[in-house]
Amino acid sequence: MAWSLGRICKSVQRLGSLSSVQSQLSHPATSGSVRTMLGLPSSCFSKTRDFSLPNSSWGPEMMRLYKHYNSQCEVVMEGGVKQEGPWRRLPSYNRVLKYATGGVYLNKIIQSKARLFTRNTGDPGVAFEYVLFFNREEQRCVGIFQAGHLLEGPPGHVHGGATATMIDTVTGALALILSGPVVTANLNINYRKPIPLGSTVLLESSLDRKEGKKTFITSKVTSSDGSKLHTDTTALFVSISFSNLLLGS
Numbered sequence: 617m618a619w620s621l622g623r624i625c626k627s628v629q630r631l632g633s634l635s636s637v638q639s640q641l642s643h644p645a646t647s648g649s650v651r652t653m654l655g656l657p658s659s660c661f662s663k664t665r666d667f668s669l670p671n672s673s674w675g676p677e678m679m680r681l682y683k684h685y686n687s688q689c690e691v692v693m694e695g696g697v698k699q700e701g702p703w704r705r706l707p708s709y710n711r712v713l714k715y716a717t718g719g720v721y722l723n724k725i726i727q728s729k730a731r732l733f734t735r736n737t738g739d740p741g742v743a744f745e746y747v748l749f750f751n752r753e754e755q756r757c758v759g760i761f762q763a764g765h766l767l768e769g770p771p772g773h774v775h776g777g778a779t780a781t782m783i784d785t786v787t788g789a790l791a792l793i794l795s796g797p798v799v800t801a802n803l804n805i806n807y808r809k810p811i812p813l814g815s816t817v818l819l820e821s822s823l824d825r826k827e828g829k830k831t832f833i834t835s836k837v838t839s840s841d842g843s844k845l846h847t848d849t850t851a852l853f854v855s856i857s858f859s860n861l862l863l864g865s
């Protein structure tokens with residue numbers, strides 16, 4: 617087996633700094649800190665395209681909400697001095713790890729071709745178009761999500777699993793930032809109103825409470841103007857050791 621404990625340990629050491637996301641986020645966003653948002657070196661990303669930046673597929677509502685939160689990532693003080701604002705945009709790549717754990721439970725083909733589920737197509741607008749923002753003071757994360765035509769479930773509407781994916785993503789990102797490495801243990805979603813395909817919705821998540829290894833997050837999905845409630849959710853994330861995850865235990 618072309619794999620060694622040393623390689624795993626190196627990967628784990630890199631990932632060990634994942635909880636440094638908190639300190640990363642306390643610094644102003646620059647292209648460098650964007651790449652290291654997850655505490656990973658740039659070599660860990662197979663491509664450096666940041667999928668959370670606007671592209672030609674983003675519609676007017678997606679752009680409006682993006683500008684609304686992005687404009688609060690940096691505020692201009694009197695005298696033109698720029699300061700970090702209450703929100704941080706979270707960058708997003710199509711691969712978190714390039715070198716993790718080949719040979720243990722990933723064969724080489726899977727290892728080289730694996731992609732983050734939500735960023736598995738380079739074709740703008742066809743599936744998950746989204747951007748996440750984090751507010752440290754309010755311990756809140758928002759996601760702006762435009763649902764592409766490949767996500768159809770009921771005719772003309774978004775598949776419930778696709779909606780769940782985005783809820784898992786925005787609640788998971790918040791739990792990760794607040795608690796370090798976690799996995800979803802429970803996701804309890806009430807689907808209130810279907811989401812029209814092609815529309816842009818707002819996902820809001822906030823910390824409910826932390827109890828030992830457990831982080832409880834609540835979340836809702838609304839229409840972009842907030843007038844319609846699509847889902848409400850409670851989620852439980854459990855802290856894990858990354859070395860256990862990489863070793864498959």
Ligand SMILES: CCCCCCCCCC(=O)SCCNC(=O)CCNC(=O)[C@H](O)C(C)(C)COP(=O)(O)OP(=O)(O)OC[C@H]1O[C@@H](n2cnc3c(N)ncnc32)[C@H](O)[C@@H]1OP(=O)(O)O
Pocket residue numbers: 706784785786788789792798799800801802828829830852854855856
């Ligand atoms: C910026 C990019 C962000 C991207 C975010 C993407 C987010 C995506 C997140 C995911 O999709 S993760 C993948 C889906 N999740 C999994 O595959 C998790 C699989 N399950 C497990 O690995 C284990 O079941 C788990 C680690 C969740 C729990 O294992 P254990 O039960 O051995 O853990 P432990 O015994 O340490 O439990 C800790 C506490 O959690 C409680 N617990 C565990 N699972 C629970 C559950 N399902 N419901 C309620 N409570 C639960 C457990 O009772 C205990 O409570 P107490 O501390 O009060 O005793």
